[in-house]
Amino acid sequence: MSHTVVTGAAESRLSLSRHIYSTVRERIILGQYRQGSRLPEKRIGEELDVSRVPLREAVPLLERDGFVHSYPRRGAVVARWDAKAIDDLFDARLSLEVGAARYAARQVSRGGSMDALNVALKEAQRMVEDGDAYAIARSSTAFHEAVVETSTNDLMVRLMQTISGRITWLFYLTSGLPAEEAFHDHVLLRDAIASGNDRVAESVAYAHIERDRQPTFEAMREQLGEG
Numbered sequence: 001m002s003h004t005v006v007t008g009a010a011e012s013r014l015s016l017s018r019h020i021y022s023t024v025r026e027r028i029i030l031g032q033y034r035q036g037s038r039l040p041e042k043r044i045g046e047e048l049d050v051s052r053v054p055l056r057e058a059v060p061l062l063e064r065d066g067f068v069h070s071y072p073r074r075g076a077v078v079a080r081w082d083a084k085a086i087d088d089l090f091d092a093r094l095s096l097e098v099g100a101a102r103y104a105a106r107q108v109s110r111g112g113s114m115d116a117l118n119v120a121l122k123e124a125q126r127m128v129e130d131g132d133a134y135a136i137a138r139s140s141t142a143f144h145e146a147v148v149e150t151s152t153n154d155l156m157v158r159l160m161q162t163i164s165g166r167i168t169w170l171f172y173l174t175s176g177l178p179a180e181e182a183f184h185d186h187v188l189l190r191d192a193i194a195s196g197n198d199r200v201a202e203s204v205a206y207a208h209i210e211r212d213r214q215p216t217f218e219a220m221r222e223q224l225g226e227g
Contacts, residue, residue, distance in 0.1 A: 101205035109196030
């Protein structure tokens with residue numbers, strides 16, 4: 001068998017694993033697989049018409065991004081949100097996104113492109129107007145990804161990719177929070193970055209993320225067993 005054939009087969013299997021990952025991740029976010037429940041690998045395989053091999057290759061990707069935990073003899077279990085998980089995500093976002101906003105403003109002050117941010121903001125506005133909770137969650141995450149992309153820091157972009165799924169998940173779980181307020185904050189952040197003032201962009205990014213922490217806990221109270 002030629003190297004080309006082997007490589008093509010490997011790439012095809014990797015592509016299938018990523019498709020499985022994306023599908024299962026979406027189902028977890030939408031609550032089709034409940035938090036704390038065992039991931040139904042056999043049923044997933046039957047529904048997606050895939051073998052156990054690519055499915056099991058997708059599990060480490062889901063675990064890496066915080067959607068499942070793997071246990072010996074038990075398999076993969078859907079991750080649960082608790083107070084620490086929420087705090088951890090907010091703290092990680094502050095550490096990553098605030099700096100990214102600062103660097104994004106610096107890039108813009110040197111002639112860097114605002115295209116990604118403007119496109120993401122326009123899409124977020126459209127989703128808020130449409131009112132679909134999952135679409136709003138995804139477009140809100142995409143805006144934050146665009147902030148990091150505008151920084152042009154490749155490592156920050158890769159780090160953001162590892163937490164963006166959980167950001168979408170938490171946004172969806174707290175979709176009862178006013179989407180219009182979040183969108184207004186996004187406009188302010190876009191404008192701060194467009195100004196090229198890195199300190200203003202940093203301050204606006206921090207305020208936007210931190211402002212949502214307590215309302216998120218309140219919205220999640222019932223799921224955290226405090227309702």
